[in-house]
Amino acid sequence: MKLAVIITISFLMYANVLSQSLPIFLDGRTDDWNVPVPTYIDAENDGNLYDFKYISVTNDEQFLFIRIRITPFLKLIEDNQFSLYVDGDNNSSTGFSINGIGAELRFDFGERSGINYHAGGTQFNHPDIQFRSMPTVTDTTFEFAIGRQFIPPNSGTGAIKLFFIDGASNGDWMPNSGQTFEYTFDDTPTPTLITTEISREDTSLLRIMNWNVLWDGLLDPQREDSFERILQALQPDIICFNEFFNSSATKVKNAINQMLPLPGGASWSAVKLDAGNVTLSKYPIVQSWLVYSDHRITASLINLPQRFERDILVINCHYKCCGGVTNDETRQREADATIAFILDAKTPGGIIDLPSETPFVMLGDFNLVGDRQQLITLTTGEIINTQLFGNGGAPDWDDTDLDDILSQQSDKRTAYTWRNDQSSFPPGRLDFQIYSNSVMSVEKNFVIQSEVMSQNRLNQYGFQMFDTETASDHLPKVTDFSFDFITNANDVNELNEFKLEQNYPNPFNPKTNIGFRISESGFVRLRIYDVLGNEFATLLNEEIAAGEYEIEFSPEVGVPSGIYYYQLNTGNYVDTKKMILLK
Numbered sequence: 001m002k003l004a005v006i007i008t009i010s011f012l013m014y015a016n017v018l019s020q021s022l023p024i025f026l027d028g029r030t031d032d033w034n035v036p037v038p039t040y041i042d043a044e045n046d047g048n049l050y051d052f053k054y055i056s057v058t059n060d061e062q063f064l065f066i067r068i069r070i071t072p073f074l075k076l077i078e079d080n081q082f083s084l085y086v087d088g089d090n091n092s093s094t095g096f097s098i099n100g101i102g103a104e105l106r107f108d109f110g111e112r113s114g115i116n117y118h119a120g121g122t123q124f125n126h127p128d129i130q131f132r133s134m135p136t137v138t139d140t141t142f143e144f145a146i147g148r149q150f151i152p153p154n155s156g157t158g159a160i161k162l163f164f165i166d167g168a169s170n171g172d173w174m175p176n177s178g179q180t181f182e183y184t185f186d187d188t189p190t191p192t193l194i195t196t197e198i199s200r201e202d203t204s205l206l207r208i209m210n211w212n213v214l215w216d217g218l219l220d221p222q223r224e225d226s227f228e229r230i231l232q233a234l235q236p237d238i239i240c241f242n243e244f245f246n247s248s249a250t251k252v253k254n255a256i257n258q259m260l261p262l263p264g265g266a267s268w269s270a271v272k273l274d275a276g277n278v279t280l281s282k283y284p285i286v287q288s289w290l291v292y293s294d295h296r297i298t299a300s301l302i303n304l305p306q307r308f309e310r311d312i313l314v315i316n317c318h319y320k321c322c323g324g325v326t327n328d329e330t331r332q333r334e335a336d337a338t339i340a341f342i343l344d345a346k347t348p349g350g351i352i353d354l355p356s357e358t359p360f361v362m363l364g365d366f367n368l369v370g371d372r373q374q375l376i377t378l379t380t381g382e383i384i385n386t387q388l389f390g391n392g393g394a395p396d397w398d399d400t401d402l403d404d405i406l407s408q409q410s411d412k413r414t415a416y417t418w419r420n421d422q423s424s425f426p427p428g429r430l431d432f433q434i435y436s437n438s439v440m441s442v443e444k445n446f447v448i449q450s451e452v453m454s455q456n457r458l459n460q461y462g463f464q465m466f467d468t469e470t471a472s473d474h475l476p477k478v479t480d481f482s483f484d485f486i487t488n489a490n491d492v493n494e495l496n497e498f499k500l501e502q503n504y505p506n507p508f509n510p511k512t513n514i515g516f517r518i519s520e521s522g523f524v525r526l527r528i529y530d531v532l533g534n535e536f537a538t539l540l541n542e543e544i545a546a547g548e549y550e551i552e553f554s555p556e557v558g559v560p561s562g563i564y565y566y567q568l569n570t571g572n573y574v575d576t577k578k579m580i581l582l583k
Contacts, residue, residue, distance in 0.1 A: 019186035022058045023193070024065045027406055027415035028135030028429070030143050033058070033067055040174060040181040047172030050074065050082075053140075055164055055174055057183040060190045063130070063145040064156060068164065073138045075370065077426065078323055081167035082109040088118065088151045090159040090182065099173065100180050101161040104152045107131065112424055118152035127421040132414060136428040137372035148185070159184040194507065194580060196410035196446045198461060198478070200235050201577070202502055205443055205480040206308065209234060210431060212242040212318070212365040212418075212474035218255055219247055226467040228259045230448065233461040234478055235260070238302065239280045240316040242365045242474075244272065252278045273298045277316040277364065289352060291315065292337035299341060299352075308483055310439075313345065313360035319367045319374075328370040332384050335377040338362055340389040343381065346397065357397050359483060361435040365418075365474060369428065378434050379404055396438045403437035407477055410446040411453045419449070420473040431477050438484075445479040498573040503553070503566065507582035511554035514539070516568050521545045525569045528553065536564060555581060 020037045039056040053069035066084075074080060085103035087095060095102035096117045107114035112126045130147030148156025161182050164174045175181045200207060217223045218241070231239075244252055253270035262268065262282060269285040272278045274296045279285070284303040291297035296318035303311050315338060320330040342360065344350040354360075368375055376382055379401045383392035395402050406415055406429075416427035433445075450458065450467040458465060468475055501515035518524060526540035539551050553566070561583045567576040 019184045020058055021060055021186040021188045021190050022065070023060055023190040023413060024058065024063075024143065024145075025408060025413045025415070026065070026132055026134050026143060026145055027408070028139070028143060029406065030067055030141055033143075038181075038183050040179075042172070042174045043176060046176070047166060048168060048170040050080070050166050050168075050172060052164065052166070052172045052174040055162065055181065057162065059148065059156070059185050061187075062148060064148055064151065064185075065143060065145050066162070067141065067143045069141045071140050073140055073372070075138050075323075076133055076142045076144070077109055077112050078369075080110040081171065083107065083114075083165050083167055084109070085163040085165070086146075086151055087161035087163075088156075089153050090161055094118075094153075099163050099165075099175070099177060101163055103163070105129070105150075107146070112426060116152065125424070126426040131426050132416060133426060134415060134429060135372075136430065137368050137370065137375055139372060157185055157187075193411070193413060194582065195457060196408075196444070197578065198233060198410050198446060198448060200480075202443070202480065204307065205482055206238070206304070206312070207234070207236045207478065207480050208238045208240075208314070208361060208363070208433070209236040209476055209478040210240040210242070210316070210363040210365075210433065211476040212431065212472060214243055214472035214474065216244050216247045217472050218244075219251060223471050224255070226464070226471040229462055229464065229467055230450075230471065230476060231256075231259050233463065234448075234476065236478065237282050238312075238314060240314065240363050241278045241280070242296070242316075242318040243276050244278045245276045247278070248272065249278050253280060256280055269302075271298065271300055274318075277318055279314060279316045281314075286311065289341070291341045292334060295320075295334055295337070297334060297338055297341075301352075301354075310355070310358055310483060313354060313358055315341070315360065315362035317362055317364035317366060319365070321367045323369055328374075331367065331370065331374050332377070333388065335374040336383045336385045336389040336392075339377055339381050339383055339392060339395055342395050343390075343393050346395075357439045359436055359440045359481070361433055361440070361481075363431075363433040363477075365430055366432045367430055368432070369425075369430065375404065378402070378432075396436050398438040400438065402434050403442075405433040405435065405442060405445050405479055407433075407445045407447045407479070409449050409452070409475070411457060412449065415447070417447055417475045417477055418473055419469075419475070423473075431474055433477060433479055435479075435481070441482045441484060443480045443482050445477075447475050447477050449475050498568075498570060498575075500566075500568040500575040500577060502577055503579045507580035509581060509583050511552055512579060513550050513552050514566055515548070515550040517548045518544070518546055518570055518573075522570055525567075526551060527567050527569075529565045529567065530562070539566075 037058045041054045042052040056067040058065050084107045086105040087101040088104040092102045095104040104118040116122050129150040133144035166172045218227045249270040249272035256268050269281045271288045273290045277298050279300045281302045286301045286303050288300040299315045319334045320327050345352045345354040381392045381395040383389050417431035419427040450463045499517045503512045503514045523543045528537040
C-alpha cells in the first residue's frame with residue numbers, strides 16, 4: 001500500500017504537486033513521513049553498484065528534509081561517491097549546469113563537504129549548511145537535513161530543483177537524464193515542539209543516564225562547572241560514564257559526592273574494571289564483572305531499594321571507535337560478547353546467575369557507525385562469531401528482542417547524541433540504551449543539548465548556553481524506568497500518606513485521569529490552573545473519606561493546547577503537578 005502511494009506521487013509530481021511541511025523528528029526511522037510529499041521514483045536496476053529507488057522532500061521552518069532509498073545496504077556519509085545538487089533559484093541558466101538544472105549548491109556525501117557555486121565555487125564542510133543525517137549505521141533508507149538559510153541564493157524560499165548522482169563509473173542518476181524534480185517550500189507552520197521537562201517529576205522511578213565525558217572531562221577544572229550544572233539538574237540514580245582513561249573510580253566518586261551529595265553524608269558507590277568506564281550508583285554495587293577481557297565492557301549488579309523488589313544489572317559499554325573494516329569487526333565481537341554475557345546470566349551455571357526477571361540495561365557510547373549488524377545483535381541476540389561466543393538466542397526474559405531506546409533531544413526534533421563541528425563527520429547517534437522491556441518500562445527519556453535551549457529554559461535548569469558543548473562532544477542521555485513488578489508503595493508506610501499522582505496519559509487529548517490518595521477523611525480541593533496561575537476548573541471541592549481516588553478531566557471543545565497545572569489541597573497537604581494538553 002505504501003509503494004502504491006509513492007508511485008501515485010511520482011506521476012503527480014510533473015503536475016507541480018503541492019508541497020507539504022512536516023515536523024520531522026530526524027531519527028532515521030522515517031515513520032513521521034506519514035503524509036504524501038513530493039517524491040520522485042527512479043527506474044529499477046539502472047545503477048552499477050548502487051541503485052537509487054526514490055527521493056522524497058519536505059521542510060519545516062528551519063530545515064529542508066530529504067528522505068532517500070538506495071540498495072544495497074550502505075553508509076550514507078562514508079565510502080561512496082554520491083552527490084546532491086541543489087538549484088536554489090530554480091533557474092537553469094545560473095549556477096553549475098547539470099542534467100537540466102543550474103545548481104548553486106553541491107554536497108558530496110562520502111566526503112561530507114561540498115561546493116557553493118553561487119559563492120564562486122568556494123568549498124564548505126558539513127557544519128556550514130547544518131547537515132545532519134540518520135541513521136548512523138548502514139541502511140537502505142536515510143533521512144537528512146540541510147539548513148534552509150544556507151541554500152543560495154534565496155535562503156530556502158520558493159521553488160528549487162534537486163539532482164542526486166552516483167559519481168562512480170556507470171553510477172545511477174535521480175532524476176534520470178532529461179527529467180527534473182522540483183520542490184516548492186511550504187511555509188505552513190509546523191506544530192510547536194513541546195519541550196521535555198528534564199527535572200525529576202517522579203522520584204519513585206529509577207533514573208539512569210550515560211555520558212561519554214571526553215578524556216576525563218568531569219575532572220577537568222575548565223569543564224567541571226558545566227558537568228556539575230547538568231548533573232545537578234538531572235539528579236540521576238545510576239550513571240555510566242565513558243572515557244575516564246586517566247582517572248580511578250575513587251577520584252570520580254569523590255567528584256560526584258561533591259557535585260551530587262547524598263542525604264546524611266552517604267557516599268556514591270563506584271566501580272572501574274576496564275580501561276575507561278566508571279559506573280556510579282546511589283545504591284550499593286553488589287558485584288561487577290569484566291564482560292570481555294581487554295575491552296571496555298563492565299557489568300554491575302546494583303542492589304536497589306526494597307520498593308523495586310529486584311536488583312538491576314547495568315552493563316556499561318564503550319565499543320571500539322570509528323570506521324573501517326577492522327573496527328567494525330571489533331565492535332561485532334564486543335556486541336557478541338555482551339549478548340553472550342546476558343544469555344549466560346539467564347542460564348544456570350557459568351559466570352553469573354541472575355534471578356529470573358532481573359531487569360538489565362546495556363548503555364554507553366557504542367560507536368555504531370558501521371555495519372548495522374552490531375545493533376541487530378544487541379537487540380535480537382544474533383551472535384555472529386559463534387566459535388568465540390557460542391550460539392545466540394532471544395535475550396529478554398520472555399525470549400523476545402530487547403528494546404533500543406531512541407531518545408529525542410529535550411528541545412529539538414533530532415536524536416543525535418554526538419556533535420563536533422570541528423570533525424569531518426556530522427552529528428550522529430553513537431550513545432545507546434538497550435533494555436529488557438519484558439520487566440522494565442520507559443516512562444521518560446531524552447538527550448540534552450543546552451546550545452539549542454531557549455534562555456528561559458536555560459534559566460529554568462540553571463544551565464549556561466554552551467554547557468554541553470563545553471563538557472563533552474557527547475550529550476547526556478537519560479531514561480526514567482519503572483518496573484512491571486514494582487509495588488505501589490515507596491515504603492511500607494506509604495499507604496498511610498497523602499499522594500498526588502502524575503496524570504495519565506500525558507500529554508493528553510481529549511481526556512486524562514488524575515489519581516490521588518489521602519490518609520484521612522477531610523475537605524479536599526482538586527483544581528486546574530493555566531500557565532498564568534488563573535484557576536481554570538474545579539474537579540473536586542468537598543469532604544471525602546480516606547482512600548484512593550481517580551478523577552477524569554476532559555476540557556471543553558475549544559480549550560487551547562498548552563501546559564496546565566493541577567493542584568491537590570487537603571488543608572495539611574498541598575501538591576501541584578504539570579500536564580500538557582496536545583491537540
